[in-house]
Amino acid sequence: MTLTETKKAFTELGKFLSQFALEANAQKENVLYNDLFYNDFIALIELSQSHNRWFTQEQVYFAVQQWANALTEENLDNWLTKYDLNSVTPKTVALILAGNIPLVGFHDFLSVIVSGHNALVKLSSNDKYLLPFLGKYLVAVEPALANRITFTEEKLENFDAVIATGSNNTARYFEYYFKDKPSIIRKNRNSVAVLTGNETKDELVALGEDIFRYFGLGCRNVSKLFVPAAYDFTAFFEAMYEYRDVIHYEKYANNYDYNKAVFLMSNFKILDNEFLTVKEDTSYASPISSIFYEYYNDINNVLQRLEAEHEQIQCVVGNSALPNAIPFGITQQPGLSDYADNVDTISFLLKI
Structure with a gap:
């Protein structure tokens, strides 16, 4: 599967997500597989608060809109152009995701797939429905991804590297448990x-x-x-x-x-x-x-x-008087190159 095919799948996902907004959902004719996914995704958003009381429709729609805005061909190209992704030997990367906000682990998931690796995903119980749904959409667009995306509730096994997000306490456990694997371990910030x-x-x-x-x-x-x-x-x-x-x-x-x-x-x-x-x-x-x-x-x-x-x-x-500060109002609108903890995930994935 080529990088071009992978980026196209995520671009199509971005088009799919662009149909959903708190103000009004608006189905578009040029979106793939709407007959299979459109109404089900609306239903999933409406049910999200029953799965996690913090996941109100307003908050879920906001997260969906941010990813719709991010997953464009131009944004993906601008993000990935500085990396050499043509000589990657595919590995399996375990992802242990947080569930504090909707789709908080999507960037790690995206990074693993676009870098040519396989994702073995262990979801948080607080956010275990949204990402698998988007994974199914990606597989519908590009069936070859079916062999590269695995969600599991079992003990993680047979992986080559790990990206794990948790509290300071769980990070100590992660650091010990995964000490023999290349890893990114994220703590409280x-x-x-x-x-x-x-x-x-x-x-x-x-x-x-x-x-x-x-x-x-x-x-x-x-x-x-x-x-x-x-x-x-x-x-x-x-x-x-x-x-x-x-x-x-x-x-x-x-x-x-x-x-x-x-x-x-x-x-x-x-x-x-x-x-x-x-x-x-x-x-x-x-x-x-x-x-x-x-x-x-x-x-x-x-x-x-x-x-x-x-x-x-x-x-x-801060405002413009503060060196290198993020402007007010956009902390929850990071770009694809705004890596968590300032750790370049793609560079890490290219070295494993």
């Missing part, structure tokens, strides 16, 4: 925003997208703010008001009530707007429905700290 106090309302509203998308469950979600000394949170809270409806989701509301109660019983000083608590804390990882912050006097000290602690950081968000 968090994203931060560095504010200067000069942000516009639009920028702060966009920051809310980075905070609330997927209810804050992703490693690319902002969970920590660095703010200048004596920062006035008024404008921040005014911007966050755009996301007030998040409190109507039961699981989010339960977390808000619980974490707020814990903070108050512990006599922690918090700021609160009835759907988000803001707490001064040195940690990067804040609980759901809360965001931590720290004051700074010199922004250069913040940048130096983030560089020193880069293994704990997934994204740094």
Whole structure:
């Protein structure tokens, strides 16, 4: 199977996914196998929240739209052009996927297949329906992929390398268990925003997208703010008001009530707007429905700290005044070259 054929299969998948949106699904005539998959995919999206209460239709549709936008011929070509994929000896790569947000493991799956290897996939119980469905679509488009994609619930066996994603605790297990295999082991990471106090309302509203998308469950979600000394949170809270409806989701509301109660019983000083608590804390990882912050006097000290602690950081968000920062509002819209933990997955796969 050639790289051109593989890219065509994923391009067709992108066209298929482009039909689905929260506002309205719109079936297109030039999409392959709609008769087999279109209505079933709508049904799967509608059922997603029964499989995982965090996977509301809004969140699943958002994830689907991001992959529809990414899987174009131009994007795939621009991503892969710097790699030599013509002399790969096919290996079997085990994928242990997370399930914190919809289709969170799709990039690893895509990377394995386009690099010419075979994917042996162990899904998270929290997200075990969406990717297999997309796998079936790919096989319908390109039947040769049937021998290169395997989903299993059994113990992983007969593989040559592994990409595993989990918590810091499970990462220690992975590192020991897979010590004799080439591997990428991903641990907990968090994203931060560095504010200067000069942000516009639009920028702060966009920051809310980075905070609330997927209810804050992703490693690319902002969970920590660095703010200048004596920062006035008024404008921040005014911007966050755009996301007030998040409190109507039961699981989010339960977390808000619980974490707020814990903070108050512990006599922690918090700021609160009835759907988000803001707490001064040195940690990067804040609980759901809360965001931590720290004051700074010199922004250069913040940048130096983030560089020193880069293994704990997934994204740094800020305005154009902050070197190399991701603009507000797009942390959950990574490109194909935006690798998790800044580890080039394709380069790894070419060396196994």
